[in-house]
Amino acid sequence: MAPIGKIYSYPNNPRVAKALIAARYNGLEVEVPADFTMETFKSPENLKKFPLGKVPVFEGADGFQLFESSAIAYYVAAYKENTDLLGATAAERALVQQWILFADNEVNNNFSAWFGPLMGYQPYLKPSVDAAIEKVTFADICVATSLVGPYKMVFDKEFRAQYKNVNRYFNTLINQPHFKAVVGDIPLCETALKYTPPKKEKKPAAEQPKKEKKAEPKKEKKPEAAEEADEPKPEPKPKSALDLLPPSPFVMDAWKRMYSNNDTDVAMKWFWENHDPQGFSLWKVDYKYNDELTQTFMSNNLIGGFYARLERAHKYAFGSMIVRGTNNNNTISGYWLIRGQEVPFEIYDAADYESYNFTKVEPAQYEEKKKEIEDYMSWNFEDLADGKIFK
Numbered sequence: 001m002a003p004i005g006k007i008y009s010y011p012n013n014p015r016v017a018k019a020l021i022a023a024r025y026n027g028l029e030v031e032v033p034a035d036f037t038m039e040t041f042k043s044p045e046n047l048k049k050f051p052l053g054k055v056p057v058f059e060g061a062d063g064f065q066l067f068e069s070s071a072i073a074y075y076v077a078a079y080k081e082n083t084d085l086l087g088a089t090a091a092e093r094a095l096v097q098q099w100i101l102f103a104d105n106e107v108n109n110n111f112s113a114w115f116g117p118l119m120g121y122q123p124y125l126k127p128s129v130d131a132a133i134e135k136v137t138f139a140d141i142c143v144a145t146s147l148v149g150p151y152k153m154v155f156d157k158e159f160r161a162q163y164k165n166v167n168r169y170f171n172t173l174i175n176q177p178h179f180k181a182v183v184g185d186i187p188l189c190e191t192a193l194k195y196t197p198p199k200k201e202k203k204p205a206a207e208q209p210k211k212e213k214k215a216e217p218k219k220e221k222k223p224e225a226a227e228e229a230d231e232p233k234p235e236p237k238p239k240s241a242l243d244l245l246p247p248s249p250f251v252m253d254a255w256k257r258m259y260s261n262n263d264t265d266v267a268m269k270w271f272w273e274n275h276d277p278q279g280f281s282l283w284k285v286d287y288k289y290n291d292e293l294t295q296t297f298m299s300n301n302l303i304g305g306f307y308a309r310l311e312r313a314h315k316y317a318f319g320s321m322i323v324r325g326t327n328n329n330n331t332i333s334g335y336w337l338i339r340g341q342e343v344p345f346e347i348y349d350a351a352d353y354e355s356y357n358f359t360k361v362e363p364a365q366y367e368e369k370k371k372e373i374e375d376y377m378s379w380n381f382e383d384l385a386d387g388k389i390f391k
């Protein structure tokens with residue numbers, strides 16, 4: 001059968017894959033010219049046809065033109081009369097639209113914000129997908145192809161462990177023959193792409209030894225974000241209400257350096273001598289759903305996930321959160337030092353905040369809680385499994 005048209009794009013673009021997979025389900029052929037280059041695509045002559053200058057675009061054998069990958073794929077899906085791909089009733093067709101829009105607006109856009117600067121898109125935490133998927137629809141084609149990049153680039157093993165249903169959904173689909181024929185084997189991400197800051201001045205090496213000196217509690221694998229906290233940040237930041245509080249003699253950065261560079265008992269002595277209970281507050285923090293925790297490494301990942309959403313809080317908070325116990329019998333808890341007397345916007349706005357109880361430790365309780373706070377800061381527990389420092 002003659003191809004119904006041509007899709008122009010660079011090779012292996014997942015936005016093209018959905019049209020090619022739909023074509024296979026419909027028994028159609030679509031050509032993807034191999035001599036495509038972005039340079040010729042953006043020639044003035046071509047931009048007259050496709051002014052957005054973005055790929056993919058489609059040109060039908062009859063001259064019909066389309067841009068937007070979902071429209072192109074939809075055209076291919078709808079090309080065959082009575083196709084099974086688009087639903088038989090109004091409700092089914094609307095559901096297909098729902099997932100097309102979900103894939104484009106929620107999945108693709110959010111993924112782009114994550115690894116867009118690196119290469120691709122950003123993670124959307126797709127709700128658990130339990131539904132059986134014996135019957136593939138165009139919605140599945142759109143959602144699964146939008147996840148190809150993330151599974152290759154940023155969903156590493158630890159991350160995947162948290163989303164078993166999505167993994168099952170994705171794996172089932174990409175192993176269907178028509179998917180496989182187009183996207184091939186998808187090597188699952190081993191090491192997630194990370195942001196590499198542009199080289200600033202000449203001394204990237206000078207920072208290295210400093211980090212090694214840091215004496216953190218045993219086993220601490222330093223969160224990336226923590227390292228960034230030490231670096232000067234030239235960009236103007238949006239103002240925080242916390243910057244309007246009366247000045248405090250306690251300097252958060254000095255405490256963080258103290259904690260990082262000294263044994264914790266030395267750092268804690270400094271802490272109690274310098275703590276300013278008017279300017280800062282101490283909080284016991286407990287995960288609300290400890291009885292649902294399973295593997296200790298997954299509990300520790302939850303802490304990492306919480307921290308990852310607290311980017312704006314580094315200037316105002318320090319936390320030590322630990323996992324205590326064993327697989328299928330563990331808890332997440334910790335202590336935090338926070339600027340001001342309330343849990344600030346920078347923390348309560350984080351998506352995971354609702355999963356934790358923050359209980360303030362009043363100055364009158366310091367004496368009674370001192371040992372426990374110190375144990376949490378130094379990870380001094382027999383049943384310690386893992387932990388992470390937020391700084």
Ligand SMILES: N[C@@H](CCC(=O)N[C@@H](CS)C(=O)NCC(=O)O)C(=O)O
Pocket residue numbers: 013015053054055056067068069070
């Ligand atoms: N919503 C569009 C997005 C297209 C798009 O962003 N394409 C990128 C490549 S994946 C592109 O052509 N970028 C070139 C540019 O912006 O100059 C679609 O799904 O087709």
